[in-house]
Amino acid sequence: MYAQMVKTDAARVKSLDEMEPQERTFQERVDQGQKIEPKEWMPEGYRKTLIRQISQHAHSEIVGQLPEGNWITRAPTLERKAILLAKVQDEAGHGLYLYCAAETLGVSRDEMYEQLHSGKAKYSSIFNYPTLTWADIGAIGWLVDGAAIMNQVPLQRCSYGPYARAMVRICKEESFHQRQGYDILMKMVKGTPAQKAMVQDALNRWWWPSLMMFGPSDDASVHSAQSMAWKIKQNSNDELRQKFVDQTVPQAEYLGLTVPDPDLKWNEEKGGYDFGEPDWEEFFNVIAGNGPCNAERLDARRKAWDDGAWFRDGLTAHAEKAAGRRAAAKIAAE
Amino acid sequence: MATAAVDPAARQAALFEFLARIGDNALILGHRVSEWCGHAPALEEDIALANTALDLIGQTQLWLGLAGEVEDKGRSADDLAYLRDGYEFRNILLVERPNGDFGKTLMRQFLFDAWHYLLLKALKGSSDRRIADIAEKAFKEVSYHLDRSRDLVIRLGDGTAESHSRMQASLDELWAFTGEMFMSDALDAELAEAGIIPAPQSLKPGWDEIVAEALTEGTLKKPADGYMHRGGRRGVHTEHLGFILAEMQFLQRAYPGATW
Numbered sequence: 001m002y003a004q005m006v007k008t009d010a011a012r013v014k015s016l017d018e019m020e021p022q023e024r025t026f027q028e029r030v031d032q033g034q035k036i037e038p039k040e041w042m043p044e045g046y047r048k049t050l051i052r053q054i055s056q057h058a059h060s061e062i063v064g065q066l067p068e069g070n071w072i073t074r075a076p077t078l079e080r081k082a083i084l085l086a087k088v089q090d091e092a093g094h095g096l097y098l099y100c101a102a103e104t105l106g107v108s109r110d111e112m113y114e115q116l117h118s119g120k121a122k123y124s125s126i127f128n129y130p131t132l133t134w135a136d137i138g139a140i141g142w143l144v145d146g147a148a149i150m151n152q153v154p155l156q157r158c159s160y161g162p163y164a165r166a167m168v169r170i171c172k173e174e175s176f177h178q179r180q181g182y183d184i185l186m187k188m189v190k191g192t193p194a195q196k197a198m199v200q201d202a203l204n205r206w207w208w209p210s211l212m213m214f215g216p217s218d219d220a221s222v223h224s225a226q227s228m229a230w231k232i233k234q235n236s237n238d239e240l241r242q243k244f245v246d247q248t249v250p251q252a253e254y255l256g257l258t259v260p261d262p263d264l265k266w267n268e269e270k271g272g273y274d275f276g277e278p279d280w281e282e283f284f285n286v287i288a289g290n291g292p293c294n295a296e297r298l299d300a301r302r303k304a305w306d307d308g309a310w311f312r313d314g315l316t317a318h319a320e321k322a323a324g325r326r327a328a329a330k331i332a333a334e
Numbered sequence: 335m336a337t338a339a340v341d342p343a344a345r346q347a348a349l350f351e352f353l354a355r356i357g358d359n360a361l362i363l364g365h366r367v368s369e370w371c372g373h374a375p376a377l378e379e380d381i382a383l384a385n386t387a388l389d390l391i392g393q394t395q396l397w398l399g400l401a402g403e404v405e406d407k408g409r410s411a412d413d414l415a416y417l418r419d420g421y422e423f424r425n426i427l428l429v430e431r432p433n434g435d436f437g438k439t440l441m442r443q444f445l446f447d448a449w450h451y452l453l454l455k456a457l458k459g460s461s462d463r464r465i466a467d468i469a470e471k472a473f474k475e476v477s478y479h480l481d482r483s484r485d486l487v488i489r490l491g492d493g494t495a496e497s498h499s500r501m502q503a504s505l506d507e508l509w510a511f512t513g514e515m516f517m518s519d520a521l522d523a524e525l526a527e528a529g530i531i532p533a534p535q536s537l538k539p540g541w542d543e544i545v546a547e548a549l550t551e552g553t554l555k556k557p558a559d560g561y562m563h564r565g566g567r568r569g570v571h572t573e574h575l576g577f578i579l580a581e582m583q584f585l586q587r588a589y590p591g592a593t594w
Contacts, residue, residue, distance in 0.1 A: 065372035089384035308375020314497025
């Protein structure tokens, strides 16, 4: 899940009877599954929640370039290098669609960057973990993109049109990403003992952070209830996490790997796995900025932005000059 | 009409050398460009750079793949990319220059693209069908690279005082690495004679024209043609290449024989 713990400003979810006519009409349309489009009336809380969620999602895509980008120059074959480049390029593209979707809600990309760089806006906790071996690139595709798909497939039915449509396109690419990740690992587990050990080590390190991507249990959260009422969110965090575990454990077994959870057990009655609790203290620490790579990730983004100021200013200055010259030529011609 | 007199082993060696030169240029520049991934000054630039690097890596696969085929010793494109040492690499020194700021990366790209474009355009008419086919595909990609790098060099040259001075400084520094593109040796002469490649110096007037036009429009001053660095084409590189290879070849070297 690329957006975690998104706040809604709601103290509690209002019933239809408590709403003013305009809001009631809006809610009824959402309830009927109609899409809300940018120019239409929407509650301020809905708009703000979407901005938080979509921008957090966009930030996750661009910060997410960094851990994978870390291995582009060390990819083991030309084909792997090309695939990884294409994947990271897709992530940047996803960031672009999402920033555009957020802009339809009245916030600029520069403002969103500013919020990211100041630490005010968050991005997914998962990207604060390091990529230490090539197997991590496989594990990210398999687990991280796998978890993202779990969350993003229902988001294609989100009530806000531009976000839902961006998600349709993103989901198609994410399934390719997940397959390429799994393919990297398939190749490695069929390889040398050192390669197999590398894959197991990657699973050991990425398993719990991947489960944390869904966020802590939100059954009692008013923000989640409000997001669900607005159809920005469709499933609870626990539901999605369960689905992810149920899907992923057989894939781990197929690879001949051991999931690092002693409590993991098939539960015939519920038709799913029982599994242990992620270390939520670690999760909150990562969210608070204390993850292994928080400082590097944010510094890299800030540096890219600050070092690029002259470039952006140069292009703007040129565009202004060119417009001035066109205007002068037009006057001269008249 | 060099036919009967051609020594097949010598022709094969010359062809391999040429393919290594063009393939290594794409590989090393693709590597350098990919170093930017996630660090570009705008999201659109991250996307464009990844795209450029991707094209160059794709071209590397084709050129080095054909090099291995021509050599006929069972070496694949990956073997050539990952298991040769620096002295066996044949790229020009320009492409191994460090990225520097974004302006230097763009200037390097432009100076290279203008040449690469003309080279591929000529190679589309190569008497060797295999080379002509690869050039046909690569030419389309590189035409776009040139459009983009030329456009940005012009805009930044004629942008702010700062962007202008950065672009001028990059141009001044990189200029001495452009001469190698037009240098020729006996191998080039032989292949040019056979209509397989254009004579390197024949590309110079066209390159001068593309570069001069862009620099004028971008209010940049063409540096004087002084000493030109050379060596890459015969395997004598700068210290930078060793580090590129140490990074690029790490997994293949650390785990010999493993497949990925």
